[in-house]
Amino acid sequence: MEGSPGNILRLRRLGIDTHTENMIFVRADSQVCRSEGFTASTRVEVIFEARSIIATLVVISSDLLHDGEASLSDYGFESLLVQEGDLVTIEHLRPIRSFSHVRAKMFDRKFNERALQEIVSDIIKGFYSHIEIAAFVTACSGDNLALDEVIYLTKAMIESGSRLSWHKPLIIDKHCIGGLPGNRTTPIVVPIIAAAGLTIPKTSSRAITSPAGTADVIETMTPVNLTLDEIQKVVQQEGGCMVWGGTVKLSPADDVIIYVEKALDVDSPGQMIASVLSKKAAAGSTHTIIDIPVGETAKVRTKEEAFLLEYYLRAVGLSIGMEVEVLITDGSQPVGRGIGPALEALDVLSVLRNEPDAPKDLKDRALKIAGLMLETASVAEKGKGYAQAQEILESGAALAKFYSICHAQGGFKEPVTAPLRHNIPAQANGFITKIDNRKLAKIAKLAGAPTSPGAGILFKAPIGTEVQQGQPLLTIYAETQGELTYALEYLNSVRDVIQIAPEV
Amino acid sequence: MEGSPGNILRLRRLGIDTHTENMIFVRADSQVCRSEGFTASTRVEVIFEARSIIATLVVISSDLLHDGEASLSDYGFESLLVQEGDLVTIEHLRPIRSFSHVRAKMFDRKFNERALQEIVSDIIKGFYSHIEIAAFVTACSGDNLALDEVIYLTKAMIESGSRLSWHKPLIIDKHCIGGLPGNRTTPIVVPIIAAAGLTIPKTSSRAITSPAGTADVIETMTPVNLTLDEIQKVVQQEGGCMVWGGTVKLSPADDVIIYVEKALDVDSPGQMIASVLSKKAAAGSTHTIIDIPVGETAKVRTKEEAFLLEYYLRAVGLSIGMEVEVLITDGSQPVGRGIGPALEALDVLSVLRNEPDAPKDLKDRALKIAGLMLETASVAEKGKGYAQAQEILESGAALAKFYSICHAQGGFKEPVTAPLRHNIPAQANGFITKIDNRKLAKIAKLAGAPTSPGAGILFKAPIGTEVQQGQPLLTIYAETQGELTYALEYLNSVRDVIQIAPEV
Incomplete structure (x- = not known):
């Protein structure tokens, strides 16, 4: 069939954006539909020169297109690298054997x-x-x-992806198994470790099902979409980087899988382990520290689950020649005060700047992770990593390194929060006894995070805090009234987001 | 947010057919996208008067639409019952709790x-x-x-669906667990059972993953898309019907699920049992006979699997007050000679017409099923059902009843096969020893079945047949050269579709 003229169509750009799902638009009465038996929703191969993509056929029943013409969705034009006027060939999709x-x-x-x-x-x-x-x-x-x-x-x-190589015997990295809003240790740990003279080429992901991924948070302060060459330059110069892993195609299959996981709002253990460790290996890591926060409403709910994950992580690490150390931490409440990209970035900056009211929990977590990394890399003696990390942070060396890395990545800017704000007051006097991380995360997402980087929640009352009726427990930030209303509607429809009891 | 003017858009029909996936098209720079934070692939609720549908948002980055306008995919216009010019409201999708x-x-x-x-x-x-x-x-x-x-x-x-009621104590029905090309007993069994005075309101499905569903086959001879009222009229008048189950919404969830199963090419046992028995129950059946063909390349591969299915079918039947009888049959090769809607219909007619060369295997299977039904309904004594069914068939009573049912459904027509034909000759002298049903089914599908009702395979050599080199083993029928080529390409790329050995 190759080369049969009915299969060849001239591209016209209708300007239709269907995200990452490739679509090809063809007239209902076109020769290609009639001769090949194509109907709406058929999956076809679209070929241009030596390249091809798979697309879902959409049938145009009006005069948007003429016979002999086809259009691709915007992403299709990009992924096939074609322009208006190019001739593409449409063929039946070979059965996908795998x-x-x-x-x-x-x-x-x-x-x-x-x-x-x-x-x-x-x-x-x-x-x-x-x-x-x-x-x-x-x-x-x-x-x-x-x-x-x-x-x-x-x-x-x-x-399946690119692989970085650093020509150094020891490359160290860290990862946190998500589920804990605000737990943004990466932009604190990376400058500490790099300032200690180690190499930490850190790539982070964007949010899958959470209100902010680490890459989303860092992006409110410095560019994270760097090419492979740019990353290598930053790491050679600074010893560390803080970039988005997606652009460098370290694990291209993972990006597509994550899109679907996000739509389903699931993240399964096997996929997660493969996703995390494959990216670390592709980034060239020899040593990796994994932080697993455990809590009733965190991603990992029990210590038993965490132990099982630890076993899998170490065993898979072994099989791919990587040393994996696991840190099981408290996941009972949000870390820091912000939930959402810019709000979390403000917490990070206040720790790095050693501000007196910087969130102590975030600082302590970052120092624990950095300390274990210094010990694993034999830079610090066992038991002395925490103090050494603290010294690097409090001396200002970490902040200086943070700015250097940001400048190497394209510049530093202060994070900007969203203009609409709404305080949620305590309904009674008492003590905060329990916090539902999942519901808080959902409120932040409904308010627009992470699509609106300035949106989210400023969280004001950790467990144990004594509060007075009417005192704000949290502030919701949003870019638009619709999103703010939507977050409030949800908040009013659920119970026990933050529980208050007369006594602790 | 309801009633906020930015959410209200005027419909324009772009004429875009995306099959059963609802889509709504909105300009990238429209107020609704900006105020609500909608982006491509967001799932939204589209509201008109008291009705609503869920749709996937597609962003238009060109001048196909003006600000304040939206378009729906063709199916969206149908399912929301709207026209050009109607004002629809777009809202955020509430989380799907289920x-x-x-x-x-x-x-x-x-x-x-x-x-x-x-x-x-x-x-x-x-x-x-x-x-x-x-x-x-x-x-x-x-x-x-x-x-x-x-x-x-x-x-x-x-x-979840409509339910038929017949005001009769005994309603009998049959179903075959697919996977065996050409096994089209329904249009033979229904007239036999109806001619015996029983009530058999038979609804059939279209193909899920096979080259023809029973409804596809019957449709080449008589209309099958009847309304609930029409079906009830036909059954009251004739005692039986042979219609497509989809139009009567006996199990509306099933239709959507089947679309996805078809895309995945899977049909899982639990879903299948629920699908089959829910439709029988909704159609009002009190007694159901299930034919399970077993063979290496049939849907059910071993007797053990068939026994397990039998146990599930009977147990689920019991729980919904239905008597289920199971007939385990030989599934080692296609039944009859045709594979594809019109070609299978020709086999059915030759059995009903008692033509001397009618396929014996198809006739024998239909009589076994009809016989068991007559016994289950206590119309025939145990062991005498087969002979009684045979008498009804061979006397011409079944054919007369078949025509009556067809006329009641809207008329009878002779099936028409596709114009392009290609013989596949035997590569050697010998005996047919093995047939791969799955590969035969795939060839028939690539040739265009069931979308082209006249396409498929005419199968000429059952197991045990002695063949000479060059003698046609099968003929491929197709509507278009592209489809014929595609079927042949696949046939030439696989082995052992039909195996020939020097001796049996």
């Missing part, structure tokens, strides 16, 4: 190494629709992946 | 009765995106559903 492995998994068979390589490779090529990725994510959810399958998935993800 | 049950299932918790009621109800309301339905389907796949969960799902599906 999806048979997913189907077998749905019927409880195990993935082998090759199956996961093929799946990851086909996902990167864009062969999987969102429906198919949703099935893959679900088939891998809960405890459906055994240790060997997580190892295969991790290796497949490492092999 | 999806938390799916998330819990992904982490291996069980569904309770209420959870499945809420999920099915939200699917019918259109609250689930295809991504979310894919996660639900996958979470229910394999043996992930226990017996009680299948019962809850079945009951939830029954309650």
Whole structure:
């Protein structure tokens, strides 16, 4: 069929943005639909020169297009690298052989190494629709992946992307298993570790299901979308960086999978471990510290779950030649005061600047992680890492290094919060006894975080605080009245976001 | 936010067909996007008067629309019952609470009765995106559903749709668990049973993953898209009908789920049982015969699997007050000669017309099923059902009843096969020893079945046949050269579709 003229269409740009789902628009009565039996929702291959993408066919039943013309969604123009007027060929999609492995998994068979390589490779090529990725994510959810399958998935993800190499014997990195609003230790830890003379090429993710990812927070202070070359320059110069991992394609399959996980609001343990460790390995790390906050409303709810994760993380690390150390921390309440990119960035800056009212919990957590890293890298003796990290922070060396890294990444700016604000007062006198992190996170998201970087929550009452009726427990920040109203509607529809009892 | 003017948009019809996925198109710089923080791929609620639908937002970055205007996909105009010029309101989608049950299932918790009621109800309301339905389907796949969960799902599906009532003590029905190309007994069994004086309101489905569903086959001879009223008239007059189940909304959730199952090419046991029995119950059946063909390349591969399905079918039947009888049959090769709607219809007609070369296997299967039905309904004594069914068929009474039912449904026409034909010859002398049903089905689908009703395969060599090199084993029928080429490309790329050995 290749080259048959009915399959060749001239591109016109209709200007239709369907996010990362590629679509191709063709007339209902066009020759290509009639001769090939294409109908709406058919998945097709769109070919231009030696490149191709997979797209979902959308049928135009009006005069938006003429026969012989086609349009792509905006992302399709980008991913196929085409322009208006280019001639593309549309072909039937070859059956995706690797999806048979997913189907077998749905019927409880195990993935082998090759199956996961093929799946990851086909996902990167864009062969999987969102429906198919949703099935893959679900088939891998809960405890459906055994240790060997997580190892295969991790290796497949490492092999699928770029890999950084630093020509140094020791590269150290950290990661926090999310779920704890405001727990933004990275922009404090990176400058401490870099100031200690170690190499820490830190890449972070954007929010999956939370109101802010570390990359979202850092982006309110300095550019994070750096190319591979730019990252290498920053790290060579400063010993560390704080960038978004997405642009450098360290694990390209992961980005597509994360889009679907976000839509489903799930993040399964096997996928998560593969995602975290594959990115660390691709970034060249030899040593990685993982912070697991544990709490009733954190991502990891019990110590048992944390111990199991620790086992998996260490075992997968071993299989890919990486030393993994785990720090299990308190996850019962938000860290710092801000929830949302800019509000969390303000907390980070006040710790780095050694301001007297800087959040103590955030500072303490950052020093614990940095301390363990200094010990793991044998820069500090066992038991002396915390004090050494504290010295670097309080001397101002960490702040100086932070600014240097920001300048190397493209400049520093102060974070800007959103203009609309609404205080939520305490309903009674008493003591704060319990905080629902999940509901707080949802309120911050409804208020617009992380899409609006200045939106979110300023949280004013940690567990144990004595409060008076009418005293503000939190302030909601939003860019638009619609978002503010929506966050308030939700807050008023649920109970026990923050619990107050007459006595502690 | 309701009534805030920025949320109200005037509809313009762009003529964009996105199948059953609702989409709403809005300008990037429109007030609604700016004030509400909507971006591409946001899921929103679109409200008109007292009705609403859920749609995926598509952002228009060109002048296809003006500020203050929106367009819906063609299906959106239909499902919201709106026209150009109508004013619709767009609102943020409330979180879909029932999806938390799916998330819990992904982490291996069980569904309770209420959870499945809420999920099915939200699917019918259109609250689930295809991504979310894919996660639900996958979470229910394999043996992930226990017996009680299948019962809850079945009951939830029954309650979700219309229900037929016939004011008769005994309503009998049949169903075949697919996977066997050409096994089209329904249009033979229905007239036999109706001619015997019983009531058989048979609704059939269209193809999910096969080259033809029973409704697709019957549609090549008589209309199958009847309304509930029309069906009741046909059954009252004739004692039986042969219609598509989709139009009567007997199980509306099922139709959406099946769309996603088709995209994934899976059909999981729990979903399948709930789907089959809920439709039978909604159609008013008191007695149901299930035919399970077993074979290496059939849907059910082993007798053990069939026994387990039988246990589930009977147990779920019991819980909803239905007597279920199971017939386990040979599924080692296609039944009849045709694969594809019109080609299978020709086999059916030759059996009903008692033509001397009518396919014996199809006739024998239909008589076995009809015989068991006559016995189950106590119309025939145990062991005498087959002979009684044979008498009704061979006397011409079944054919007369078939024509009557067709006329009651809107008229009879002879099926028409596709114009392009291509013979596949035997590569050697010998005997046919093995047939791969799945590969045959795939070839028929690539040739255009069931979208092109005349396309498919005419199969000429059952197991045990002696063939000479060059003798045609099958003929591929297609409407277009592209589809024919595509089927042939696949045929040439795989092995062992039909195996020939020098001796049997």
